[in-house]
Amino acid sequence: MTKVIVQGKVKGTVLKTTNPINFLGAIDKKTGIIHDQKIDIFEKSIKDSILVFPHGIGSSVGAYTIYSLKSYESAPLAMICKKADLTVASGCALANIPMIVVSKQKFDSIENGEEVEINTESTTILN
Amino acid sequence: MELTQEEQAALNGEKGDTLQTAYRILVATGEATNAEKLVPIDWAHLSGVNYNTIGDSGEEFLRKISHDAKVKVKTTVNPMGFDFDHISEFAHIDNDFIEKQKSIRDSYIRMGVEPTFSCTPYDIYELPNKGTQVSFAESNAAIFANSLGDLKTNKESAFSALASALTGKSPYSDLRKDQSSIPLTVRMKLENPNELDFGLLGFFAGKVSDTSVNISGVSQPDRRSCKALCGGMGTSGTCAKFQFIDEEQNSSEKIDFGKEEMNKIYDELNTTDKGDLITLGSPQLGLQELSDLSKMLKGRSFQKRCMIFCSRAVQNQARTLEHTNEIERAGGEILSDCCTCLTPLIDTNETDSVTTNSVKGAYYLKNSTGVDVNLKPLSRIIEEDTR
Numbered sequence: 094m095t096k097v098i099v100q101g102k103v104k105g106t107v108l109k110t111t112n113p114i115n116f117l118g119a120i121d122k123k124t125g126i127i128h129d130q131k132i133d134i135f136e137k138s139i140k141d142s143i144l145v146f147p148h149g150i151g152s153s154v155g156a157y158t159i160y161s162l163k164s165y166e167s168a169p170l171a172m173i174c175k176k177a178d179l180t181v182a183s184g185c186a187l188a189n190i191p192m193i194v195v196s197k198q199k200f201d202s203i204e205n206g207e208e209v210e211i212n213t214e215s216t217t218i219l220n
Numbered sequence: 221m222e223l224t225q226e227e228q229a230a231l232n233g234e235k236g237d238t239l240q241t242a243y244r245i246l247v248a249t250g251e252a253t254n255a256e257k258l259v260p261i262d263w264a265h266l267s268g269v270n271y272n273t274i275g276d277s278g279e280e281f282l283r284k285i286s287h288d289a290k291v292k293v294k295t296t297v298n299p300m301g302f303d304f305d306h307i308s309e310f311a312h313i314d315n316d317f318i319e320k321q322k323s324i325r326d327s328y329i330r331m332g333v334e335p336t337f338s339c340t341p342y343d344i345y346e347l348p349n350k351g352t353q354v355s356f357a358e359s360n361a362a363i364f365a366n367s368l369g370d371l372k373t374n375k376e377s378a379f380s381a382l383a384s385a386l387t388g389k390s391p392y393s394d395l396r397k398d399q400s401s402i403p404l405t406v407r408m409k410l411e412n413p414n415e416l417d418f419g420l421l422g423f424f425a426g427k428v429s430d431t432s433v434n435i436s437g438v439s440q441p442d443r444r445s446c447k448a449l450c451g452g453m454g455t456s457g458t459c460a461k462f463q464f465i466d467e468e469q470n471s472s473e474k475i476d477f478g479k480e481e482m483n484k485i486y487d488e489l490n491t492t493d494k495g496d497l498i499t500l501g502s503p504q505l506g507l508q509e510l511s512d513l514s515k516m517l518k519g520r521s522f523q524k525r526c527m528i529f530c531s532r533a534v535q536n537q538a539r540t541l542e543h544t545n546e547i548e549r550a551g552g553e554i555l556s557d558c559c560t561c562l563t564p565l566i567d568t569n570e571t572d573s574v575t576t577n578s579v580k581g582a583y584y585l586k587n588s589t590g591v592d593v594n595l596k597p598l599s600r601i602i603e604e605d606t607r
Contacts, residue, residue: 158273
């Protein structure tokens with residue numbers, strides 16, 4: 094079942110990783126470039142993507158990283174997770190980045206590079 | 221999630237922008253964790269104090285809200301970037317950093333926090349009664365509170381803990397509720413583990429578990445090892461609680477942590493066999509750890525720069541008890557209000573590598589500060605890097 098954590102309506106290209114993300118340690122807060130080599134989208138920028146990842150891990154300050162990304166216009170358009178964690182949920186809430194949680198099956202079916210639309214007001218939410 | 225009339229009014233903005241933002245965060249995190257309501261908390265501990273971690277947008281945000289935001293419950297705060305008493309000794313830190321850090325400090329003080337600037341609030345204050353709801357953002361402190369202090373908190377984020385501080389409430393979910401049985405046990409297979417082994421165990425357990433984990437095969441580790449376990453666990457995952465158990469009594473799924481598992485994590489984090497300088501901290505050292513260190517250093521001197529991080533409160537106690545004399549004679553620099561993680565005190569123009577016994581420190585030194593890490597236990601630091 095798809096669940097809305099932060100509302101919004103956006104369309105964009107999926108950037109997907111199967112690795113959990115520690116926003117404080119793994120992402121440059123100004124550019125949005127991933128600099129943790131252990132993440133399979135290493136050196137890619139999350140800017141203006143629909144970021145698909147299992148969940149956030151590690152530092153609680155990662156919420157500020159999300160807020161900072163938004164201030165520098167380097168944030169993803171939306172985030173799709175398999176599990177909601179407090180750091181990502183609160184960071185997206187403050188930065189007004191739409192965020193949804195999807196089932197494992199749905200998560201597995203989303204492909205890197207795919208065009209998707211999120212509309213938290215519609216009944217299907219994710220298309 | 222059900223809100224009371226008063227909470228709903230605040231969410232609608234009837235009590236100002238700041239409280240509306242706070243309730244918006246509580247509702248998002250409540251939805252995320254399937255909470256049915258908000259419950260009162262007695263103590264909040266905030267992260268997001270070091271200018272290096274929150275940056276200009278964080279500084280600006282705090283400055284803006286601090287003009288009308290006031291904390292409703294006892295609120296302690298994480299370390300800053302540096303120790304204001306020693307800033308003149310670190311010429312590479314520019315004025316802009318110092319000014320921004322001052323602004324962040326002043327914003328928090330304006331909001332009414334206790335100016336603890338420490339990642340170890342449990343070493344400063346006596347813990348409240350068992351079962352008390354708190355809201356701790358610093359991950360090692362949340363794990364310590366749940367696992368060793370019998371308090372109740374989720375692994376809060378910087379914003380969810382701030383929202384709790386401003387409202388005195390947190391969503392009632394996950395670890396705040398009475399605990400159902402923990403589904404996974406990590407079996408510690410290392411003999412005579414030191415604090416580094418416990419840090420690696422924590423990192424491993426945090427990686428393989430969800431929100432809580434059993435640990436078997438461990439008998440009464442000292443406080444340094446417990447803190448290392450909490451620090452390592454908080455770095456690698458979402459787990460915010462462990463419980464030491466006797467394996468035979470338990471029917472959960474089991475995973476072994478032996479030599480092979482340890483070496484794998486060690487090789488991820490240890491990237492060099494020699495550090496240009498040493499840092500001790502992350503978490504900051506407690507009084508007993510400073511006392512132990514002063515005994516280990518008797519008659520010896522550091523052969524390279526060594527920064528030792530502890531809270532201001534602990535440093536003051538240690539000075540009164542004269543634990544600091546031997547440490548400073550040996551060349552150790554005792555620093556407060558800051559810690560290893562993302563401190564600008566380490567000048568990457570001059571420093572290529574750092575020696576530490578902290579797994580959490582190693583992760584952030586490598587990934588955020590951008591230096592190589594030489595990870596070894598305190599006993600080996602004393603043996604190899606002092607004379």
